[in-house]
Amino acid sequence: MGYFMKHNDILIGSMLDQLNLRFAPPQGREKTYGGIEEMAALQKEFVIFKKGRPFATSVAVLNLAAYNNDAKNHWHDLLGNLERHKSNRGKLNGDEAIVDALVKNLAAKKPMPVYFTSHDMRAGGADAKKVLITEKGRPVFYIERDYLVISLPMKPWDGEEPAQAKAAKKAAKPAKAKKKK
Numbered sequence: 001m002g003y004f005m006k007h008n009d010i011l012i013g014s015m016l017d018q019l020n021l022r023f024a025p026p027q028g029r030e031k032t033y034g035g036i037e038e039m040a041a042l043q044k045e046f047v048i049f050k051k052g053r054p055f056a057t058s059v060a061v062l063n064l065a066a067y068n069n070d071a072k073n074h075w076h077d078l079l080g081n082l083e084r085h086k087s088n089r090g091k092l093n094g095d096e097a098i099v100d101a102l103v104k105n106l107a108a109k110k111p112m113p114v115y116f117t118s119h120d121m122r123a124g125g126a127d128a129k130k131v132l133i134t135e136k137g138r139p140v141f142y143i144e145r146d147y148l149v150i151s152l153p154m155k156p157w158d159g160e161e162p163a164q165a166k167a168a169k170k171a172a173k174p175a176k177a178k179k180k181k
Contacts, residue, residue, distance in 0.1 A: 129153050
């Protein structure tokens with residue numbers, strides 16, 4: 001899905017980092033309050049994530065994106081496309097699976113921090129193109145803490161536009177008038 005980001009694909013890591021900081025483990029009290037504890041409180045008060053609301057919309061509400069509109073809009077396109085991917089959570093598509101996992105986790109008595117990552121959808125295998133949700137994992141070897149892990153399928157941008165963007169551009173072009181002889 002790096003192809004959705006196009007020339008902004010170098011920013012994917014920093015946007016995943018923003019999500020990871022927002023859902024990070026607690027770091028103490030007072031001035032270090034934030035992360036998963038704050039997200040659970042915000043979820044309880046504002047219901048940021050809910051069934052039927054796209055994950056991309058909730059991410060937009062949290063303003064977790066790049067600092068320029070071009071990259072931000074590509075990021076939202078990438079996240080919006082997750083509904084087109086299957087997940088490893090039964091009949092839920094990728095978008096629904098992420099929202100479902102976050103809602104359940106944030107409602108838990110002790111919500112786990114959430115780690116967002118990506119995997120190569122070109123790798124092959126049954127799960128390569130799916131959004132993968134791992135209920136309990138240790139994705140960061142130097143932090144001895146269990147996380148809810150959400151992995152997004154991605155592939156690099158090859159300089160070509162996604163097929164749906166090409167089709168939309170082609171449909172938007174006016175037909176050339178034939179010259180009379």
